[in-house]
Amino acid sequence: MRHIGGIPIALAEREGLMESYALLIAATLNAGTVLAIAALGLLINEKVGVVNLGAEGMMLCAAIAGFAAVVHTGSDLAGFLAGMGAGALLGAIFGVMVIYLGTNQYATGLALSLFGVGFSAFVGISYVQEKLPPRTQFEIPFLADIPLVGAAFFKQHPLVYGVIAYVLALIWFLYKTRTGLVLRSVGESPESAHALGYSVRRIRFLAVMVGGALCGLSGAYISVVYTPLWVEGMVAGKGWIALALTTFATWRPARILLGAYLFGGVTMLQFHLQGLGVQVPSQFLSALPYLATIVVLALISRNPAWIRVNMPASLGKPFHPSS
Amino acid sequence: MLKLERRPEASERWRYGSPLLALLITVALGIGLFVLLGKDPVRGLQMFFWEPLKSAYALGELMVKATPLLIIALGLAVCFRSNVWNIGAEGQFVIGAVAAGGVALLADKETGRWIVVAVILAGVAGGMFWAAITAWLKDKFHANEILVSLMLVYVADMVLGYLVYGPWKDPAGYNFPQTKSFEAVTQIPRLMSGSRVSVGLILALVGVAAVWVFLFRTRSGFVQQVGGLAPSAARYAGFSSRKALWLALLTSGGAAGLTGALEVAGPIGQLTPYIPSGYGFAAIIVAYVGRLHPVGIVFSAVLMSMFYIGGELAQSRMGLPKSITGVFQGLLLFSLLACDTLVAYRLRWQSGRA
Numbered sequence: 001m002r003h004i005g006g007i008p009i010a011l012a013e014r015e016g017l018m019e020s021y022a023l024l025i026a027a028t029l030n031a032g033t034v035l036a037i038a039a040l041g042l043l044i045n046e047k048v049g050v051v052n053l054g055a056e057g058m059m060l061c062a063a064i065a066g067f068a069a070v071v072h073t074g075s076d077l078a079g080f081l082a083g084m085g086a087g088a089l090l091g092a093i094f095g096v097m098v099i100y101l102g103t104n105q106y107a108t109g110l111a112l113s114l115f116g117v118g119f120s121a122f123v124g125i126s127y128v129q130e131k132l133p134p135r136t137q138f139e140i141p142f143l144a145d146i147p148l149v150g151a152a153f154f155k156q157h158p159l160v161y162g163v164i165a166y167v168l169a170l171i172w173f174l175y176k177t178r179t180g181l182v183l184r185s186v187g188e189s190p191e192s193a194h195a196l197g198y199s200v201r202r203i204r205f206l207a208v209m210v211g212g213a214l215c216g217l218s219g220a221y222i223s224v225v226y227t228p229l230w231v232e233g234m235v236a237g238k239g240w241i242a243l244a245l246t247t248f249a250t251w252r253p254a255r256i257l258l259g260a261y262l263f264g265g266v267t268m269l270q271f272h273l274q275g276l277g278v279q280v281p282s283q284f285l286s287a288l289p290y291l292a293t294i295v296v297l298a299l300i301s302r303n304p305a306w307i308r309v310n311m312p313a314s315l316g317k318p319f320h321p322s323s
Numbered sequence: 324m325l326k327l328e329r330r331p332e333a334s335e336r337w338r339y340g341s342p343l344l345a346l347l348i349t350v351a352l353g354i355g356l357f358v359l360l361g362k363d364p365v366r367g368l369q370m371f372f373w374e375p376l377k378s379a380y381a382l383g384e385l386m387v388k389a390t391p392l393l394i395i396a397l398g399l400a401v402c403f404r405s406n407v408w409n410i411g412a413e414g415q416f417v418i419g420a421v422a423a424g425g426v427a428l429l430a431d432k433e434t435g436r437w438i439v440v441a442v443i444l445a446g447v448a449g450g451m452f453w454a455a456i457t458a459w460l461k462d463k464f465h466a467n468e469i470l471v472s473l474m475l476v477y478v479a480d481m482v483l484g485y486l487v488y489g490p491w492k493d494p495a496g497y498n499f500p501q502t503k504s505f506e507a508v509t510q511i512p513r514l515m516s517g518s519r520v521s522v523g524l525i526l527a528l529v530g531v532a533a534v535w536v537f538l539f540r541t542r543s544g545f546v547q548q549v550g551g552l553a554p555s556a557a558r559y560a561g562f563s564s565r566k567a568l569w570l571a572l573l574t575s576g577g578a579a580g581l582t583g584a585l586e587v588a589g590p591i592g593q594l595t596p597y598i599p600s601g602y603g604f605a606a607i608i609v610a611y612v613g614r615l616h617p618v619g620i621v622f623s624a625v626l627m628s629m630f631y632i633g634g635e636l637a638q639s640r641m642g643l644p645k646s647i648t649g650v651f652q653g654l655l656l657f658s659l660l661a662c663d664t665l666v667a668y669r670l671r672w673q674s675g676r677a
Contacts, residue, residue: 053469057653097657101327101664106408106469107611111656114604118649125644232646237477244470283485290474290481297471298464307465320329 018148024265024272025152032257032264033160034218034226038242039249039256040163040170041087041214046246047174048207049187049314053109054094056239057116058212059219062086064124066220067230071130076224083220084213090116091212095205102318117233127230135228157225159217163257170253183207187312190319200319215239237290244293248300250310266292327668337665342612342619344665345658346626352654362641370640371633371651381632383518387590389628390520391416391582393527395606396624397534398578400615404538406551407571411457411472412579413603414479415450419580420587421483422449424502424594427509427587428491434508442509442588443581450580451573453479458572462565468572480599487594501595511589523585530578535617547571579603601649605631608656627652 038055045052052058066083070076094112097103143154174180183203185193190200222238223230241263249255270285301307350368357364375385395412402409423446430438453475460466484500493503511521537544550557550567557564582602587594609627613620634648 093657097661101661102668103660103664108657108660110410110607111653111660114608115650115653115657117604118646118651118653121646122644122650125646237474240470240473244467244474247467247470281485281489283481283488287478287481290477294460294466294471294474294478298460298466301465301467304465 019151020272020275022148022152024268026155027268027271028261028265029153029156029160030226030264031267032261033157033163034221034238034260035242035245035263036163036167036257036260037159037221038215038218038239039245039260040166040253041211041218042242042246043170043211043249043251043253043256044183044207044214045211046251046315047184047187047312048204049190049312049317049319050095050098050204050208050211051105051109051243051316052091052094052112052208052211052215053106053243054090054112054116055109055215055243056235056237057113057120058087058090058215059222059235059239060116060120060233061090061123062216062219063223063235064120064127064230065216067130067132067223068123068127070132070224071127074133076136079224080217080220083216083224085216087216087219088209088213091209091215092205094212095208098318099201099204099208102320105316105318113239121232124230124232128232130230132224132228135225157221159221159225167253167257174253184312187314190314194319194321200321204319215242218242241289241293244297247307248296250300250307251312252310263289263292326671326673327664328671330667330669333666334669337662338614341662341665342614342623342659345612345655345662348658348662349651349655352658353651356647356650360643362643366641367637370636371629374636375629375632380518383520384632385625385628386524387519387521388631389624390523390527391586391600391602392606392609392627393620393624394523394530394582394585395575395579395603396609396613396620397527397530397617398575399606399610400613400617400620401534401538401547402571402575403610404548404551404615405567405571406554407568408469409454409457409472409572409575410469410607411454411474411476411603412575412606413599413601414472414476415453415576415579416583416586416603417476417479417483417599418453419446419450419583420598421479421486421583421594422446422452422580423584424491424505424587427505428502430506430509432506434506436508438509439511439588443511443584446580446582446584446587447577448580450576450578450583452576453580454572454576455569458569461572462568476599476603483594483598484596487596491594493593502593504593505588509588510592511585519590521585521589523582523589526581526585531617531621538617543570579606605652608652611656612659630655 038059042052042055062083065086066079069082070079090112094108097108098105138155138157140154144150174184182193182198186198186200186203194200219235222235227234245256245259248259267289270288273280273285274282353367354364357367375381395416399409399412423442426442426445456475457468457472460471461468487502488500491502493501496503511523514520514522514524538548546562547567547570549560550562550564554564587598591598605627609620609623612626613623630648630651634645637643637647638645
């Protein structure tokens with residue numbers, strides 16, 4: 001059965017217009033969750049001053065790791081853990097290189113992305129025909145039975161709600177706890193953090209691993225829940241869109257979540273318009289998320305001062321403790 | 324404990340030693356991978372490092388694949404040296420191919436041989452146009468060129484898809500998503516019979532010389548690189564960073580577009596959805612491994628071409644997935660970046676606390 005964001009197309013076609021809007025909202029939240037998990041991981045990286053252009057590669061490797069784990073164990077949880085493990089491992093390799101060996105962050109991230117594309121295709125070749133055990137349809141009891149609203153909001157995968165809880169926790173952690181303050185200071189002024197006795201490189205390394213694990217979770221969510229199968233290159237640029245999201249959101253967690261839903265909506269709109277029979281070439285609709293990224297990026301970046309005020313000050317710069 | 328210690332000045336020896344060490348590490352990892360997969364590593368290495376060299380025909384094929392990588396990487400070298408991060412050469416390649424294909428489709432039985440020139444120029448213009456979008460958005464709106472150029476790769480694929488599934492589809496093509504085959508007159512001239520090597524190789528070698536002269540023997544080439552190495556010094560000297568941005572993107576876009584033209588009007592001969600070949604991404608690795616130096620890039624383009632041919636042979640003769648090429652490409656760039664640490668630092672054993 002063909003799926004859009006976990007929702008069978010046939011179902012979308014059978015229901016009426018209002019129902020199809022409810023399904024559009026549901027699909028938007030689902031698609032937004034993929035982007036939000038990855039972008040929140042990249043946010044942690046960037047808060048400590050590290051840009052990881054390897055997101056796409058990490059997500060691809062995690063997607064195949066997660067998919068393979070579910071094929072072999074039958075457990076989605078194992079899939080998510082495998083994805084997070086793969087992401088954290090690649091994040092750690094990236095971290096050793098940019099933080100301890102002082103390699104260029106852009107070039108190293110790019111290498112990670114190129115490697116991830118090749119490696120996931122290489123490992124994934126034997127999984128192309130594999131199928132996952134039947135997917136569970138989640139519902140929140142009672143709430144899911146409310147007409148329209150239930151279909152729109154209460155029949156989602158637990159991670160869709162999990163990411164909202166995570167954003168709230170992250171806001172509290174970053175802005176209300178001492179550790180969060182240390183984390184941010186490492187990104188804003190590594191020299192001061194170092195002078196106060198914090199190990200800048202260790203904090204950066206841990207943050208990069210956590211960021212990798214989240215990108216990995218997002219990748220596994222794609223291949224296990226969002227489109228439950230393995231296809232070469234199936235992340236299809238979502239890692240890059242997630243990278244752009246951190247800039248759109250001016251490095252604020254809540255804005256990342258909203259931005260992710262917005263882009264999730266754009267992604268889903270193409271299927272919705274096609275379903276309504278709008279006469280636009282399908283390729284144009286498929287290009288919408290990428291075009292939207294470009295347009296929003298241009299609008300947000302228009303004022304460099306605004307970006308500079310919000311951006312972690314040491315973003316992209318290596319730190320070498322000189323003492 | 325092993326410690327990194329900053330060298331008083333960058334090591335010239337390691338600047339050239341590092342790509343070689345990186346290649347050794349990649350080969351070592353490759354042997355490990357073959358053993359892990361239960362394949363004979365000697366035979367594996369043969370596919371990559373001996374088969375592509377063993378006959379005149381094989382050498383020709385090696386050049387056929389090295390040429391596009393070389394041309395794109397030359398453009399990217401100018402770009403990266405100016406600190407402009409164009410990673411969307413793949414998209415510029417595709418649009419170059421589309422533009423060249425559009426001109427090639429205009430040819431009919433009576434068209435003269437001059438059409439080849441028009442095809443090539445259209446390719447260059449197409450690639451430049453696609454790169455100019457990135458330049459304009461960066462110049463006017465300060466939009467990050469990494470993300471914009473990369474997003475445009477996906478958009479370029481959609482443009483190609485729209486044309487070959489839609490208006491440009493061959494009406495007599497049994498509904499396959501492809502244009503009709505180009506007239507023979509549009510074919511990029513080959514250098515000799517019996518080999519697919521075309522004049523593209525000559526253009527590439529001229530490009531090597533031109534980029535070398537531009538970078539190291541002209542004032543504008545110098546200005547271009549100062550902006551990349553020391554932006555504040557460039558500003559102080561009154562060099563325009565906007566001009567450098569445009570020049571960098573137009574050069575690399577034009578090079579990628581030229582390659583697109585050479586490919587569609589050369590070995591491929593029509594537009595299909597399979598035009599995007601990954602050359603635009605592989606060329607990033609070629610540019611880096613070649614130290615962003617035109618002569619170095621010649622060697623790295625040949626090396627990368629060996630990876631491509633080796634991957635195809637490993638698929639047909641050893642039953643390994645072709646994507647092993649991508650794995651090796653990625654590993655090579657990773658190892659190179661790690662080895663480059665030795666240019667600026669040296670390893671020291673240090674006992675006790677530092």
